[in-house]
Amino acid sequence: MAMNIEQIIAKFHEEGFKVTPQRLAICEYVLSSKDHPTTDMAYAEVKRKYPTLSLATVYQTLHLLADIGLLQELEMDDRVSRYDPNTSPHINIICKNCGMVEDYDAKDMAKLWSEIVKGLGFEPIGQRIDVYRYCEKCLKKVKIKKTRGVSLV
Amino acid sequence: MAMNIEQIIAKFHEEGFKVTPQRLAICEYVLSSKDHPTTDMAYAEVKRKYPTLSLATVYQTLHLLADIGLLQELEMDDRVSRYDPNTSPHINIICKNCGMVEDYDAKDMAKLWSEIVKGLGFEPIGQRIDVYRYCEKCLKKVKIKKTRGVSLV
DNA sequence: ATTTAAATAATAATGATTACAATTTAAGAA
DNA sequence: TTCTTAAATTGTAATCATTATTATTTAAAT
Numbered sequence: 001m002a003m004n005i006e007q008i009i010a011k012f013h014e015e016g017f018k019v020t021p022q023r024l025a026i027c028e029y030v031l032s033s034k035d036h037p038t039t040d041m042a043y044a045e046v047k048r049k050y051p052t053l054s055l056a057t058v059y060q061t062l063h064l065l066a067d068i069g070l071l072q073e074l075e076m077d078d079r080v081s082r083y084d085p086n087t088s089p090h091i092n093i094i095c096k097n098c099g100m101v102e103d104y105d106a107k108d109m110a111k112l113w114s115e116i117v118k119g120l121g122f123e124p125i126g127q128r129i130d131v132y133r134y135c136e137k138c139l140k141k142v143k144i145k146k147t148r149g150v151s152l153v
Numbered sequence: 154m155a156m157n158i159e160q161i162i163a164k165f166h167e168e169g170f171k172v173t174p175q176r177l178a179i180c181e182y183v184l185s186s187k188d189h190p191t192t193d194m195a196y197a198e199v200k201r202k203y204p205t206l207s208l209a210t211v212y213q214t215l216h217l218l219a220d221i222g223l224l225q226e227l228e229m230d231d232r233v234s235r236y237d238p239n240t241s242p243h244i245n246i247i248c249k250n251c252g253m254v255e256d257y258d259a260k261d262m263a264k265l266w267s268e269i270v271k272g273l274g275f276e277p278i279g280q281r282i283d284v285y286r287y288c289e290k291c292l293k294k295v296k297i298k299k300t301r302g303v304s305l306v
Numbered sequence: 307a308t309t310t311a312a313a314t315a316a317t318a319a320t321g322a323t324t325a326c327a328a329t330t331t332a333a334g335a336a
Numbered sequence: 337t338t339c340t341t342a343a344a345t346t347g348t349a350a351t352c353a354t355t356a357t358t359a360t361t362t363a364a365a366t
Binding site: 093096106 | 244249268280284287
């Protein structure tokens with residue numbers, strides 16, 4: 001989360017990957033983001049500084065970051081993945097209507113989680129903890145449709 | 154989970170949806186399944202009894218079941234959703250290589266989960282708790298690729 | 307400065323899911 | 337039971353995020 005450029009560069013070298021301006025720019029954006037960006041969001045943002053940036057590079061880089069443990073990919077029900085730089089056990093509070101994601105770090109999360117994981121019999125390589133609701137903003141829009149996608153009217 | 158046909162029919166009526174043979178057949182299959190089937194799996198299986206079944210109906214029905222709380226949809230990183238008839242708080246143990254999903258009900262899961270949820274300030278409408286690993290079978294295949302998809306060689 | 311394996315860019319291909327329109331049907335009313 | 341009709345089903349076309357591909361560029365080791 002609070003990884004600086006030097007650490008990111010070191011991590012790339014350590015893992016045997018090349019350090020490129022594109023990768024660093026994407027890292028800088030997504031690893032400091034709070035709003036769980038999509039690939040498109042990262043592309044739009046980073047392209048402002050690197051106009052030649054390709055969307056394919058963004059996909060490849062975000063997957064790479066997930067593979068080396070710097071990002072958690074969240075597959076969402078609108079079929080557009082979002083990326084979370086917080087890879088430690090924490091709760092993703094997700095609105096089933098608008099898809100907004102907020103991180104929530106419960107007070108004793110680490111402790112409670114280790115309690116839960118204790119009985120598994122193996123060491124997890126990652127985790128995802130979601131809690132679903134309709135966010136305040138969406139609830140204000142009153143009427144929730146029964147149909148798929150649960151969009152508001 | 155242990156819902157019988159009568160209860161399912163009652164639930165449909167209660168929610169204002171029609172009871173059709175296709176829906177009941179799909180329910181019978183997916184609500185008693187242990188292996189977190191995909192839409193295609195449900196389609197292939199139920200089509201044996203209802204040869205006129207349409208894939209679109211399976212999609213629509215599974216989404217309906219998720220909407221009324223009888224199924225949990227799990228969006229997976231191969232972009233093929235799987236469906237879990239266990240909608241209470243429990244752990245999905247997921248292999249990052251082959252995608253296999255197992256349910257794991259920790260002893261004090263309900264209690265620990267309520268502990269975690271306590272501080273949220275709202276009542277969740279659902280949850281998803283994943284733990285990732287490489288399963289025994291995949292680990293035996295030895296060499297794990299570094300690239301996206303983490304497939305074995 | 308050279309070399310080369312890896313990364314990038316641009317674009318085509320993929321495929322699960324969704325949308326759509328015509329037909330069928332569940333279920334309430336007569 | 338038959339009638340009515342809104343909802344469900346079917347078959348298929350369209351969508352679109354993601355992945356694959358290939359030519360070009362480049363990081364970084366020699």
